[in-house]
Amino acid sequence: MWFKNFIFYRFTEQQDYTQEQLETAFSEHLFEPCRSQELSRFGWVAPHPALDEQTVFASSGAYLITAQKEEKILPATVIKKNLNERVHQIEQEQARKVYRKEQLQMKDEIILDLLPRAFSKFQQTSALLLPRAGFIVVDSSSHKGAEELLNLLRNSLSTLPIALPETQQSPGVVMSEWLQQTSSFPAFTCLDECELKDQTEEGGVIRIKGHDLHSSEVIAHLEKDKKVTKLAMQWDETLSFILQDDLSIKRVKPTDELTQTLNEEASEDPLVRLDSDVARLALECQRLYPQLLEAFGGQIQR
Structure with a gap:
């Protein structure tokens, strides 16, 4: 079990949830299949098949939760x-x-x-709540998908004081400087894929893959007022991913080193394996999140 995407949201007020509190709050918003005249349904489900009806899995101060959406397909x-x-x-x-x-x-x-008579499409979105660390990370490829889960969480808890992180420096500007200066923030290494966007009204986009991003051709684009909007990175020899200029992270993959460690820690018991994976995911997110903010000048406090 590993998230493929990271969208971070910071708590604007200190929170201290318990598993029992979350389970109780979720009990009124469990997923139920669409009725015959309904287009969609959204609710909480067990974050792992082995958990049966348990909707919150707790490990090392982190809470894994999953919401499921059913949509009727009507072309x-x-x-x-x-x-x-x-x-x-x-x-x-x-x-x-x-x-x-x-x-x-x-x-x-x-x-x-x-x-x-319509067929149904099912989609699950998971999140990791780390109240003591002060943030939530959602495994969604879009902010719209993340907000759907967070709105359900807000409705379940009656309140959810969170906001997207804001940094002192523009991520797009800083990532562009990394390519121009052939260096990056410590622990972050640029790989061979990026997306550049023209800052003019036309907003043309150039996608580069499998190419030296520090080459003169790429630098020439940057010097013509293009900015990096997506950049393939490796972090701390632990994870590789695509970092976007809104601080969302896509295509998260453990490196070979971390994959080997995860396999060594693996258990045949699915719940023991889940506990190990969630604990490791929480640990890496708690290391990555502050370093990500620091790379762009630190978080703006509001």
């Missing part, structure tokens, strides 16, 4: 085809035009008719 082309057929039938049989307001009403009726 727009299917809805449009059914709507066109109904409109055509009415116009032929009643010799009148079907206007927009009536079409919208008919569209809603078609959706209700199709929902019981």
Whole structure:
């Protein structure tokens, strides 16, 4: 078990949750399958199959939680085809035009008719709560997905005082300087992939992969007012990832060294393995988060 993405949120007020408190709060917001006339459902599930109905897994002061979303799949082309057929039938049989307001009403009726026969798509999003360390990390590839989980957490707890971290220096500017100066912040090493964005209104994007990022060609782009928006990094010989200029982290992968350590620590018991993985994930996040902020001048306190 390892997160593929890191989106960090800092607590703006000190929190001290307990597993029992979280379990109780989650009990009113458990995931339930969509009813026949519902488009989607979202709620808490067990963060590991071996946990049965337990919705919070605690390890080393960290709490692993998982939310599940079910969405009914109704292709727009299917809805449009059914709507066109109904409109055509009415116009032929009643010799009148079907206007927009009536079409919208008919569209809603078609959706209700199709929902019981629609397939479902399921998606899970996990997060690690580290209240003593002062932050939450969400395993989501988008802020929208992260906010869905956090809104559910906020509704469950009635309050959730968090905010995205802000740094003294612009991550895009600093990462651009790393490439121009052929150096980076200690513990962070630039790899061979990045994305550059033009700062003009047109906002053209250049994606580079498998290339020396300190080459004269890349430097020339940076000197023409382009800034780094994504940069492949290796951190402390522990993790490799894509760091974005909003401080979100994608495509997180343990290095070979860490993978070997995780395998050596692995247990055949799934819950013992989960405890080991969560403890290690919490440890690495607690090391990475402050170093990430420090690399960009430290956090702005508000």
